[in-house]
Amino acid sequence: MDPFCYKDGRLFAESVPLSTIAESVGTPCYVYSRAMIEQQWRAFDNAFAGRDHMVCYAVKANSNLGILNVLARLGSGFDIVSVGELERVLRAGGDPAKVVFSGVGKADAELRRALQVGIHCFNVESEAELLRLNALAGEARRHARVALRVNPDVDANTHPYIATGLRRNKFGVPIDTAAALYAHAKTLPHLEMSGVACHIGSQLLELDPFVDALKRVVALVENLRHQGQRLQHIDLGGGLGIRYRDEQPPSPQDLVRALIEHVDKVPGCRDMRIMIEPGRALVGEAGVLLTRVLYLKHGQERNFAIVDAAINDLLRPALYDAWHEIVPVTPHGKHETRVYDVVGPVCESADFLGRERKLALTAGELLAVRSAGAYGSAMSSRYNTRALPPEVIVDKDRIHIVRRRETIDEMLETESVLPD
Ligand SMILES: *Cc1c(COP(=O)(O)O)cnc(C)c1O
Numbered sequence: 001m002d003p004f005c006y007k008d009g010r011l012f013a014e015s016v017p018l019s020t021i022a023e024s025v026g027t028p029c030y031v032y033s034r035a036m037i038e039q040q041w042r043a044f045d046n047a048f049a050g051r052d053h054m055v056c057y058a059v060k061a062n063s064n065l066g067i068l069n070v071l072a073r074l075g076s077g078f079d080i081v082s083v084g085e086l087e088r089v090l091r092a093g094g095d096p097a098k099v100v101f102s103g104v105g106k107a108d109a110e111l112r113r114a115l116q117v118g119i120h121c122f123n124v125e126s127e128a129e130l131l132r133l134n135a136l137a138g139e140a141r142r143h144a145r146v147a148l149r150v151n152p153d154v155d156a157n158t159h160p161y162i163a164t165g166l167r168r169n170k171f172g173v174p175i176d177t178a179a180a181l182y183a184h185a186k187t188l189p190h191l192e193m194s195g196v197a198c199h200i201g202s203q204l205l206e207l208d209p210f211v212d213a214l215k216r217v218v219a220l221v222e223n224l225r226h227q228g229q230r231l232q233h234i235d236l237g238g239g240l241g242i243r244y245r246d247e248q249p250p251s252p253q254d255l256v257r258a259l260i261e262h263v264d265k266v267p268g269c270r271d272m273r274i275m276i277e278p279g280r281a282l283v284g285e286a287g288v289l290l291t292r293v294l295y296l297k298h299g300q301e302r303n304f305a306i307v308d309a310a311i312n313d314l315l316r317p318a319l320y321d322a323w324h325e326i327v328p329v330t331p332h333g334k335h336e337t338r339v340y341d342v343v344g345p346v347c348e349s350a351d352f353l354g355r356e357r358k359l360a361l362t363a364g365e366l367l368a369v370r371s372a373g374a375y376g377s378a379m380s381s382r383y384n385t386r387a388l389p390p391e392v393i394v395d396k397d398r399i400h401i402v403r404r405r406e407t408i409d410e411m412l413e414t415e416s417v418l419p420d
Pocket of ligand 1: 058060061079102103199201202203237238239240277278279280281374
């Protein structure tokens, strides 16, 4: 299902023309399809069939309260990486008992708050964190449920900035030292060692790295079982890729089936709960960034389409050299097709949304930057004192503004000049 389709020469989000949204909310602006987010979440959830499992949406992919609310209503769990994300989940109606907390650098205040609200599990990434969590749990008179995040040393075949499962990455504990850490953790009175977690990277387009990581994780679980330590769950993290251009990622069903098949090969693992933490795959293709062409600049060497969205709205092209499809909202064919660099107004040469795109453009027209639902608005900033982009969720023929455009006063609210 693609919720962004042309009807009568106009690009729609579900049953709403994108031009209507641009008129009411202005540009730049993110637009998401509720139906597609729900479809993707259910694809993961249904693939587990009757098996004990938990789908925890990785909040960092898109942390808008409206998106979290859509997922909370489905009964989703959440994977968070900060106390700010925890508060978002709570405000969006998420269940703290379905929250897992990942991240290499959890501060005391973050651990305390998570203990207080009773999250499902802490995915601990170092021995030092294990000791700290034990101490804080003792102070709070709570038990912390823990999974060690192991680093399986698997090459995810993805962009180096989003590969996390190699020995050289900062994430997790090396898998060959994990058994010793579990033995140590068993002696810590305020921790309950409940699972093992890993996350090897993002935008993975093959199943093999997932399966390789899982095999190593399952071997660890077996090893621990022989030493008398039984774990309840395996958390395989997120990472499933999406289509930006012509990629053909495995489907959620393919991924889940492959995971189940390999877990079930090991008798001691068959009754374990399987958890996954998809982010990009739930929201990425469900969102577009709407932008308007401000100026066309036709030069001898290059043609530029200068649009009102910029690097501060969508960082991915600059940060990862990511390719996003850019399409006209109302194709008109009035002007000749030329090759354009589609760039924003920000004072950086890295400020581009797409390079060398064949487009027939007129100043003032609308463009949609596709597959922008994940790591788009979530990575936006106010660089150049530009407002954060508004966000809209389309639900069939209705639109919900889930983040309105901020005013200049709001942007400057927390700052001050020096006293006299
Ligand atoms: C980022 C992250 C995810 C989500 O990754 P996607 O590629 O967006 O699915 C899941 N788990 C952890 C620990 C992460 O850091």
